[in-house]
Amino acid sequence: MAGTALLSQLPYQLVFVALREEYFFRGVLQPALESDQPRFRVLGAPFGRGAVIAALLFALAHLDPRAPNPVRLLTFFPALWFAWLRARTGSIVPAMVAHVLANVLQLACLQAWGRAIG
Secondary structure, X not given: OOXXXXXXXXXXXXXXXXXXXXXXXXXXXXXXXXXXXXXXXXXXXEEEHHHHHHHHHHHHHOOOOOOOOHHHHHHHHHHHHHHHHHHHHOOOHHHHHHHHHHHHHHHHHXXXXXXXXX
């Protein structure tokens, strides 16, 4: 995937991946799980168990039951970052932007790794 092909992924990643996932996990699920729950401050953001649970569910949603790969559970960690962005700003937009950038960076790394070994 050349640089222009990577750039062409930006709209796809925004509309078909980040928008939908962030709307559900950070826009709907995280606030619902955090309502009436105690929160603590993490780098200036009110963060509670709901954010952690939403991040865990996000990671579990990335597992493919037909071909389970535990490495996909590592999505838990960027999901915590997305949850923090949501909590810090009160908006899912920064989480959406971070999600798109993380996905495109992952594609670029996989492309570079493929060239390095292939």
